[in-house]
Amino acid sequence: MQRIEVSLGTRSYPILIGPGAMQADEELDRAIPAKDVLVITNTTVGPLYAAKLVQALAPRRCLEVVLPDGEVHKTFANISRVLDVLVANRFARDACVIALGGGVVGDMAGFAAACYQRGIAFVQVPTTLLAQVDSSVGGKTGVNHPGGKNLIGAFHQPAAVFADTDTLATLPDRELRAGLAEVIKYGLIIDRPFFDWLEGHAAALLARDTAALTHAIKRSCEIKAGIVARDEREQGERALLNLGHTFGHAIESATNYSTWLHGEAVGAGMMLAADMSQRLGWVSAADVERVERVLKLFGLRTDVKTLPAATIAENMKIDKKVAAGRVRLVLLKAIGKSLITGDYEDAALRETLRARCG
Amino acid sequence: MQRIEVSLGTRSYPILIGPGAMQADEELDRAIPAKDVLVITNTTVGPLYAAKLVQALAPRRCLEVVLPDGEVHKTFANISRVLDVLVANRFARDACVIALGGGVVGDMAGFAAACYQRGIAFVQVPTTLLAQVDSSVGGKTGVNHPGGKNLIGAFHQPAAVFADTDTLATLPDRELRAGLAEVIKYGLIIDRPFFDWLEGHAAALLARDTAALTHAIKRSCEIKAGIVARDEREQGERALLNLGHTFGHAIESATNYSTWLHGEAVGAGMMLAADMSQRLGWVSAADVERVERVLKLFGLRTDVKTLPAATIAENMKIDKKVAAGRVRLVLLKAIGKSLITGDYEDAALRETLRARCG
Numbered sequence: 001m002q003r004i005e006v007s008l009g010t011r012s013y014p015i016l017i018g019p020g021a022m023q024a025d026e027e028l029d030r031a032i033p034a035k036d037v038l039v040i041t042n043t044t045v046g047p048l049y050a051a052k053l054v055q056a057l058a059p060r061r062c063l064e065v066v067l068p069d070g071e072v073h074k075t076f077a078n079i080s081r082v083l084d085v086l087v088a089n090r091f092a093r094d095a096c097v098i099a100l101g102g103g104v105v106g107d108m109a110g111f112a113a114a115c116y117q118r119g120i121a122f123v124q125v126p127t128t129l130l131a132q133v134d135s136s137v138g139g140k141t142g143v144n145h146p147g148g149k150n151l152i153g154a155f156h157q158p159a160a161v162f163a164d165t166d167t168l169a170t171l172p173d174r175e176l177r178a179g180l181a182e183v184i185k186y187g188l189i190i191d192r193p194f195f196d197w198l199e200g201h202a203a204a205l206l207a208r209d210t211a212a213l214t215h216a217i218k219r220s221c222e223i224k225a226g227i228v229a230r231d232e233r234e235q236g237e238r239a240l241l242n243l244g245h246t247f248g249h250a251i252e253s254a255t256n257y258s259t260w261l262h263g264e265a266v267g268a269g270m271m272l273a274a275d276m277s278q279r280l281g282w283v284s285a286a287d288v289e290r291v292e293r294v295l296k297l298f299g300l301r302t303d304v305k306t307l308p309a310a311t312i313a314e315n316m317k318i319d320k321k322v323a324a325g326r327v328r329l330v331l332l333k334a335i336g337k338s339l340i341t342g343d344y345e346d347a348a349l350r351e352t353l354r355a356r357c358g
Numbered sequence: 359m360q361r362i363e364v365s366l367g368t369r370s371y372p373i374l375i376g377p378g379a380m381q382a383d384e385e386l387d388r389a390i391p392a393k394d395v396l397v398i399t400n401t402t403v404g405p406l407y408a409a410k411l412v413q414a415l416a417p418r419r420c421l422e423v424v425l426p427d428g429e430v431h432k433t434f435a436n437i438s439r440v441l442d443v444l445v446a447n448r449f450a451r452d453a454c455v456i457a458l459g460g461g462v463v464g465d466m467a468g469f470a471a472a473c474y475q476r477g478i479a480f481v482q483v484p485t486t487l488l489a490q491v492d493s494s495v496g497g498k499t500g501v502n503h504p505g506g507k508n509l510i511g512a513f514h515q516p517a518a519v520f521a522d523t524d525t526l527a528t529l530p531d532r533e534l535r536a537g538l539a540e541v542i543k544y545g546l547i548i549d550r551p552f553f554d555w556l557e558g559h560a561a562a563l564l565a566r567d568t569a570a571l572t573h574a575i576k577r578s579c580e581i582k583a584g585i586v587a588r589d590e591r592e593q594g595e596r597a598l599l600n601l602g603h604t605f606g607h608a609i610e611s612a613t614n615y616s617t618w619l620h621g622e623a624v625g626a627g628m629m630l631a632a633d634m635s636q637r638l639g640w641v642s643a644a645d646v647e648r649v650e651r652v653l654k655l656f657g658l659r660t661d662v663k664t665l666p667a668a669t670i671a672e673n674m675k676i677d678k679k680v681a682a683g684r685v686r687l688v689l690l691k692a693i694g695k696s697l698i699t700g701d702y703e704d705a706a707l708r709e710t711l712r713a714r715c716g
Contacts, residue, residue: 076438083434087505090675115473118500118511142476147445153476154512317448 002218006137007229011157015137015221017214021164022049022100022125023056031123031160034096036061038086040109041100042069045127048170053100053125063089067105071257074104074143076152082112096121096159102128102175103135103262107153110141114156124158127167129179129213130263133186133220134241136161138228144257148315149249155233163217168208177299178263180205181244181270183216184294186223188270189240192336194219195294202297239340243330244269250315254307267300272352277332279348287335309353360576364495365587369515373495373579375572379522380407380458380483381414389481389518392454394419396444398467399458400427403485406528411458411483421447425463429615432462432501434510440470454479454517460486460533461493461620465511468499472514482516485525487537487571488621491544491578492599494519496586502615506673507607513591521579523572531564535657536621538563539602539628541574542652544581546628547598550694552577553652560655597698601688602627608673612665625658630710635690637706645693667711 001018016027037060041050046066054062065085067073086095097120099109106124113122124136142153168176180198183205187195197215198205204212224241231238247269251260260268274291277283295302304312316327326342329349333339359376374385395418399408404424412420423443425431444453455478457467464482471480482494500511526534538556541563545553555573556563562570582599589596605627609618618626632649635641653660662670674685684700687707691697 076434076441080434083503083510084505087503087509115500115510115512117509118498118513140476142473145441145445147442151445151475152441152473154473155476 002214004218004221004225006157006225008157008232013158013160015161015163015225017132017163017165017217017221019164019166019210021162022053022167023164024162025056027160027162028056032057032060032096032098032121034060034094034121036089036091036095037063037098038082038089038091038095039064039098039100040067040082040105040112041065042067042105044069045101045105049100049127049167053098057098067108069104071104071144071252071262074108076143076145079108079112079115079143082108083116086112086116091116091120093117093120096123098123098125099136100125100127102126102131106131106136107141107150108143110139110156110158111143111153114141114154119156121159122156124161126161126163128171128175129168129217130175130182132163132165132168132217133179134182134224136163137221137224138238139232149252149257163221165210165214165217168213173206173299175261175263176206176208178261178267180216180298181263181267181295181300183220184298185241185243185266185270186220188291188332188335189243189330189338190223190227190336191219192334194223195335199294199297202294206298239328240330240338242340243332243338244271244273246316246327246329247272247312250312251304251307253315254311260301264301267295267298268302268304271295271302272304272356273329273331275356276329276344276348276352279351280331280344283332283334287332290335304356305358307357309357312353312357313349360572362576362579362583364515364583366515366590371516371518373519373521373583375490375521375523375575375579377522377524377568379520380411380525381522382520383414385518385520386414390415390418390454390456390479392418392452392479394447394449394453395421395456396440396447396449396453397422397456397458398425398440398463398470399423400425400463402427403459403463407458407485407525411456415456425466427462429462429502429610429620432466434501434503437466437470437473437501440466441474444470444474449474449478451475451478454481456481456483457494458483458485460484460489464489464494465499465508466501468497468514468516469501469511472499472512477514479517480514482519484519484521486529487526487534487575488540490521490523490526490575491537492540492582494521495579495582496596497590507610507615521575523568523575526566526571531657533619533621534564534566536619536625538574538656539621539625539653539658541578542656543599543601543624543628544578546649546690546693547601547688547696548581548585548694549577550692552581553693557652557655560652564656597686598688598696600698601690601696602629602631604674604685604687605630605670608670609662609665611673612669618659622659625653625656626660626662629653629660630662630714631687631689633714634687634702634706634710637709638689638702641690641692645690648693662714663716665715667715670711670715671707
């Protein structure tokens with residue numbers, strides 16, 4: 001079992017990575033002193049892993065909420081439903097909410113825990129690659145609004161993250177690839193050697209080679225833990241983790257969160273960010289081609305021709321990273337080096353969208 | 359203008375107390391760098407003071423949400439409504455939410471600000487005595503749930519509090535008295551000389567003598583600011599501020615938040631806490647009589663005979679201050695000295711409810 005620490009003073013917590021992580025009794029006992037536990041899962045993951053987790057949590061009182069699966073269900077109304085269960089069962093401040101599932105389940109469970117009695121403990125048991133390398137770490141929780149993704153939420157750090165690699169066995173190929181988009185992101189923003197390693201291990205990762213996946217998850221979590229420890233509330237550096245996300249959210253919003261997976265949209269978004277960075281003269285055409293080639297190597301979508309440029313441009317404006325009316329973007333200075341800036345020529349953005357979108 | 363600082367490191371903020379506080383331009387400019395402002399108010403306060411505040415906020419873009427007046431409207435559904443307005447008008451992370459009204463408006467505006475984009479700035483402009491001395495200070499925000507009061511919420515500190523004493527001129531007598539219950543609370547929990555002063559100045563306070571009211575607000579805010587600075591998240595000492603509240607919430611819940619004002623319920627709750635403290639042998643019968651006499655002097659309700667003891671006892675169990683199945687209560691060791699404890703004989707609680715309730 002691999003162990004990484006997210007250093008946040010009194011709110012520090014471990015990330016445990018490996019096969020059987022969700023059954024690591026000692027670590028579970030340390031992370032979950034609560035006697036009352038509410039497991040939030042969904043209709044896909046629940047039937048596969050809830051029984052195993054609940055068994056590991058015995059003799060605690062364990063209740064379950066099974067949400068419908070999918071980003072469209074990440075709503076304020078469903079948070080209300082979870083809160084109703086907590087109230088109806090008289091969960092006290094010392095209870096714990098556990099997220100068993102992907103990013104949607106984790107975001108919702110975390111936000112419900114943040115709101116209940118002004119904040120109770122929660123633990124992440126991510127079962128998708130994307131959640132294991134990204135969304136389960138760092139304390140961002142929340143729901144979507146018809147007007148934009150993740151517009152409602154809270155910063156609420158988990159008490160621990162149990163990334164059980166056994167759960168990846170049942171992950172659909174498409175979701176595996178979407179998770180790998182976020183892994184590629186870490187290489188692009190800050191770690192060129194990792195990006196090189198990923199390019200060289202695409203086949204092993206797609207074949208779900210355990211050692212390769214474990215390394216990819218561990219390195220991703222290390223990078224994210226470091227950034228979160230230095231900038232928990234996204235006042236600066238943490239925004240680098242949003243590479244591809246402003247473009248990606250606009251893609252997801254334009255398609256009503258239904259035809260692109262989040263990781264897929266981020267993948268295409270990174271390609272657009274690379275393209276725009278080249279138009280600003282910051283990276284070479286060869287770098288852009290390499291980014292696109294690696295994304296394709298991992299089976300990720302890069303074609304956004306079906307999406308109208310005007311819609312994408314409009315959707316980008318409601319993104320949370322707007323400051324003083326200006327959309328701040330994460331762009332590349334090189335492969336493995338990024339920056340967040342509102343200081344760019346609008347023409348570069350327009351040209352990227354005109355060239356790549358419909 | 360009186361100025362008190364709540365010391366919370368980088369999240370420290372001022373409380374400004376005095377006539378015309380909501381028009382103190384320099385302080386407003388310091389506290390509200392935002393260009394976009396959403397004023398949350400209600401149907402009672404809005405017509406009286408919104409125009410004055412909006413004028414003082416010029417040339418910022420000011421939008422208003424006018425909520426129905428009353429505790430029954432402090433709901434998750436109304437938070438959703440406020441969030442919809444923020445999204446629809448594309449408020450960015452650097453926008454500010456301003457609460458203009460009493461405790462209900464402040465709690466809701468603060469919770470909406472806490473949830474929007476994982477937390478944007480908010481400012482309190484409390485217009486009731488209760489909000490000026492208590493709820494606007496300290497960062498507790500939230501809404502009620504059919505299962506209990508304030509069960510949903512967040513800790514989110516304001517950027518400033520503008521307690522404009524001019525607004526008390528339009529406050530109904532009953533609400534003035536309810537606010538004075540929270541003022542009496544500060545004396546009871548920690549400051550006997552202040553309790554003595556209050557007993558001696560009841561007539562002046564009820565007659566709305568400006569100097570007396572200003573002193574009462576200032577001393578209350580000083581005490582609260584000190585406690586919050588030492589224990590922001592209510593891990594210990596801050597819970598003392600809940601004197602009368604576990605009983606009070608049970609009273610409010612038993613009457614569906616409709617026939618008792620919050621401050622009135624807290625007043626009666628303090629009387630019950632004093633009664634129980636006497637049964638535990640901690641305070642004298644004379645002290646209990648004095649507490650009841652002072653509450654009556656301020657025109658506050660102490661008669662809970664119409665409320666069934668069993669209902670009150672049951673409602674107390676869902677209170678947030680339950681730990682390991684035990685209801686923790688704030689009780690008195692003397693007038694001006696209190697403690698929070700789960701270490702009491704249940705018989706004392708039962709006897710208090712049997713003797714005082716129906």
